[in-house]
Amino acid sequence: MIFTLDGKYTGEILMTIAIIIVAYFIKKVLLKVLHQRITDSTSFYRVRRIINYVVFAISALLIGGIWLKFGQSFSTYFGLISAGLAVALKDLVVNMAAWIFIMTKRPFTVGDRIEIAGVKGDVIDQRLFQFSVMEIGNWIQEDQSTGRIIHMPNYKVFTDHLANYTIGFEYIWNEISILLTFESDWKTAKRTFLDVAEKHTLHLSQEIEKKIRVASKKYMILYKNLTPIVYTDVKESGVQLTIRYLCAPQQRRSTKEAIWEDILNIINESKTISLAYPTMRMTLDSKKNGSIHEME
Structure with missing residues (x-):
């Protein structure tokens, strides 16, 4: 024809x-x-x-x-x-409706770090039917990039929970747990570890306070304590000190590394602070010809 x-x-x-x-x-x-x-x-x-x-x-x-x-x-x-x-074209229509929702309500935008449908990543593109994220985590520790780009249909904002690391309040709480032996001077260690946490995060306090005041106009964010804090707990193998501090999502690994390096240096130089690790104790019973009497 x-x-x-x-x-x-x-x-x-x-x-x-x-x-x-x-x-x-x-x-x-x-x-x-x-x-x-x-x-x-x-x-x-x-x-x-x-x-x-x-x-x-x-x-x-x-x-x-x-x-x-x-x-x-x-x-x-x-x-x-x-x-x-x-x-x-049901799926396409729903994706377009979701795109309108994303463009108007702005649950996230390009550059935000989000988690949706079990996928965490930084948003790198938004389109009419889908958005794309640079994946973080998965087999990579501490929320660093895997190098994979994940394409998500827009309708996921209607069907799945959406967590935004960035919008409103741009910082997240991170924790580092250090297990010390029962014989360690945990009180001194607690003061020293707090000094280390403040050294790496205290400069953020004023900036964070300003951002919270702005965010509180839209969200009910009521943090009373923004400075680092160290919590004490007792575990089976020793005394656990947990450092809790604020950091930017993209700096979670770098701040954790810096704090850990300072802590390891302090422990290496101290004679009263020691890290705890799994141990086994054996007692010989002389009445039973040197046989093992107790094991824990």
Whole structure:
């Protein structure tokens, strides 16, 4: 079959092609001009995304107007098309509705660290039907990047719990537990470990207080103590001291490493503080010819 332009819809076809071509060149020209003017890559990414959406929406409206004529049959055609789309493209429609929710309510945005549907990562892209995250954790410890990009359908914001590490309050609580022997001077160790935690995190206190005041206008965030604290507990093998402190999500591993290195140096130099570890004690019973009498 040879396609000709002598049919009933020749004008509509030509106008549709013309709109697509014009929209394509307008988008290219705008992006080229803005690329020269915007030096920040993050800002250019957001502007490019907005331009893509706007050009697509305007083109779709113009093409729809051409084919539907906006005449008396518009409501009939629109009803039939809507019903068909709702059935055949259910997932796409839900993803688009979720995209509108994401764009308006802003549960997360590009650059935020989130956890959803069992996946943790930094949001690196948002699109009409899906968003992408740079995965963290999984087989990698301390919430560092795995190098994998995970693409998630937008509707996940409706069906799964969403945790945002960044929005509102930009810091998280982290804990480090140190198990000392019962013979250790745990009181001195507790004071020393607190000094170490403050050394690495105390400079954040004023900044965090400002951010909490801002966040409390939108969320019920009521932290009374923002400075590091050390808790004491007793375990089977010794006295456990737990350092609790605030840090940025992306700095969880680096701050933990710095604190641990200082703690290890303190323990190595101290004669009264020792790390506890699993041990076994055996007692020889002389009455039973040197046989083992007790084991723990």
